[in-house]
Amino acid sequence: MKTSTEWQRYSLNGETMGSRYTALFYARPELDTRQISHSLTRAVARADQQMSTWKPDSDLNRLNAAPLQEWITVPDELATVLSAALRVNRQSGGAFDIAVGDLVDAWGFGPGELSITEQALDGLPAPTRRSTSAALVVDSHRNQVRKQAQLNLNLNGIAKGFGVDEMARCLDRFGITRYLVGIDGEMRARGSKPDGQPWVVAMEKPRRGVREVMGVMELSDAAIATSGDYRHWVDVRGQSFAHTMNPATGAPLCNALAAVTVVASSCMLADAWATALMVLGETHGPRLAQERGMDALFVVRDGSQLKEISIVGGHLQAQVQTR
DSSP states (O other), X not given: OOOGGXXXXXXXXXXXXXXXXXXXEEESTTOOOHHHHHXXXXXXXXXXXXXXXXXXXXXXXXXHHSOTTOOEEOOHHHHHHHHHHHHHHHHTXXXXXXXXXHHHHHTTOXXXXXXXXXXXXXXXXXXXXXXXXXXXXXXXXXXXXXXXXXXXXXXTTTHXXXXXXXXXXXXXXXXXXXXEEEETTEEEEESOOTTSOOEEEEEEOOOTTOOOEEEEEEESSEEEEEEESSSSEEEETTEEEESOEETTTTEEOOSSEEXXXXXXSSHHHHHHHHHHHHHHHHHHHHHHXXXXXXEEEEEEEETTEEEEEEEETTEEOOOEEEO
């Protein structure tokens, strides 16, 4: 086994998905990282090209524009993400729903220039109750997808997580076994640092307009993702609306949760479940996390204070009040 003096720390980063990707890893000294950097860039660019709503020629937008009842061939990665999204949709009772593209656009969070106004707010349609799992059929063996109802799919709640997993797989192929990779706040770790210490991930305090650390979480051979209401929002009629949509109400979230962080085996699943639990709210979210044996941290707004509800291995921990 290599000693700590035989390891060198490397850091690579670049732009992707409207944010930046980062890769921190330890490997042998004087490693030529050019091929690794190129491979990482291609991995995240491929995920973005397939799953972006902001790129008119993305595979996702091609699927959105496809006729009903017609099998559409999609890349393997997109088929994988769609299958996972439908699985979490069913397991969360519909709380995680990728068929919210129209809502995202209507509230001004999509790629268009539309912004929500009081007049537009009055004209929003009533929510359509439907099962996305029944309206979208994915044949993972043939990488084909068929829409059985008109859907505007949006993968913002799962695509970054998948991109992080692709980065991890990229480093795995190069034989790198100690790394922390991430896109924005979605991260995945393998192994530990050469001194045996786990990777440490900072948890941001969910306050708008302020970048402040609330705490840290140790990570090893796991992934982490956070969903919150403090990064992207709009103000209408004196009320703030976050960018995450509640498919049950056809509107942005309106509950006491400020943020939900999930630790899972893959960043794709952590990403999707963080969104699902955020939608479920401060009561049903922790309950489902316990039922499914999950690791999740809920940050609840309690007046001017924040309260943390921690679920570890499905077991409720002591609730903590914080400022």
